[in-house]
Amino acid sequence: MALGLIDKLTSFLIPPDDQAAGSDRAAIPAVKDNSGQESERRPRLKVHSQSAGPLKIIIDLPTGFDDVQAYADHLRNSIAIIVNYQQVDLATQQRMSDFLNGVCYILDGCVQRISEQVVLYTYANIDIDKKIFAYSVPTYVRVKE
Known part of the structure; x- marks a missing residue:
């Protein structure tokens, strides 16, 4: 059970690559954006850095x-x-x-x-x-x- 939960969280946070996701592509819904193109709904992750800018x-x-x-x-x-x-x-x-x-x-x-x-x-x-x-x-x- 714990492994299944970890797999679900991992696949939600880090989507599989396009090559490895051939069979899972149907599971991800396609969304039309304002430009009329279809794009996949994927979570967007942001990495926050704690490094400061240049010292002045x-x-x-x-x-x-x-x-x-x-x-x-x-x-x-x-x-x-x-x-x-x-x-x-x-x-x-x-x-x-x-x-x-x-x-x-x-x-x-x-x-x-x-x-x-x-x-x-x-x-x-x-x-x-x-x-x-x-x-x-x-x-x-x-x-x-």
Whole structure:
């Protein structure tokens, strides 16, 4: 009984090939579509992929707090941002960083500091491998005496 049920489900979900379906062709009803041609009624299967599209990254050098709105719009549109805070003062950098951290939190994104003044902001479903940073940015410097 179980094998019969599996066979029925398999033949319903995946119709047999045209070559192997010579005797089963009569069992599938023909349907006329709007163009007047007869076509067989077959289930249409769609395959959904979980792979994301290409990763887009914008690298920018902000000059003031006014730029932060554009960065939030980029994150909302699934574009990652690398922000270099060299040209802003420390207070503006803190305000911008706080705002973009909140945007990333809401979008379920990620924030990774690359250097003292360079930060990477990503949207959801982007994983950042921290092993790369372990080799490029030392966590401490040992001083020889």
